Amino acid sequence: MARTTPHDHPHEAGTPLYRRIARELLDELRGGAIPPGERLPGERQLAEHFGVSRETVRQALRMLRRDGLVATDRRGSHAALPGPPSRTPASPGFPVGARSAVRCAADRATVAWETPPPGHAEALGAAPARPTLVHRYWSVSADGRELRTAVTSFSAVALAEVGELARYRDRADGAAAAELRRAYDWMRRAGLTLHHRDTITRIAGTPSVRVTRRVHDQFARPLEITELLVDAQQDALVYEFTVPAAV
Structure with missing residues (x-):
């Protein structure tokens, strides 16, 4: 997720801050920063990311949740944009180069x-x-x-x-x-x-x-x-x- 701040949209000065943050977060989700079904960063991390308070982030998430764009369960908040369910990509092995191309290592x-x-x-x-x-x-x-x-x-x-x-x-x-x-x-x-x-x-x-x-x-x-x-x-x-x- 690219770092943004509320000052990126000066023409929206009259818009409540939480609405602007909700829009910025939604733009990032639509841009593929977090695929549908993937867990969002925590409120503290999102607050640092957007340069606002956790309460503002909480209000923004509440707005997106009401519109069905974010879902929340006991594991946290998840992107819920329309579209096919995301597939979990294969993660590279740890550590790098751990598996030799030569068998029986x-x-x-x-x-x-x-x-x-x-x-x-x-x-x-x-x-x-x-x-x-x-x-x-x-x-x-x-x-x-x-x-x-x-x-x-x-x-x-x-x-x-x-x-x-x-x-x-x-x-x-x-x-x-x-x-x-x-x-x-x-x-x-x-x-x-x-x-x-x-x-x-x-x-x-x-x-x-x-x-x-x-x-x-x-x-x-x-x-x-x-x-x-x-x-x-x-x-x-x-x-x-x-x-x-x-x-």
């Missing part, structure tokens, strides 16, 4: 509550020495020719918004196995729209490649940073993914 993952690696804190907008949830992944192909290691640091926003991630803090001892393959699904279920930015760098003089993934939400808040190192004793790296067909 062995892998292991752990989590720890610790100071993130150098550069991660800055990417997450956190103090350098502040601990967070750090995920480590290790994978080797059956023939031993390809080794993948990944380190992920999660932001305070991700831990506050995604309950499944937050619950790992008490058992993040750095030794026990951790299953976070559905991390991106958890984030989406929490109402976060995920924006991925992957940077691929060839490490000179070696057969290794570094992939750096940064993920932020619809409010440009950082959620996680992952650094994947692939040591592949071959000329080509293969990344395989599936894009669902349009309905």
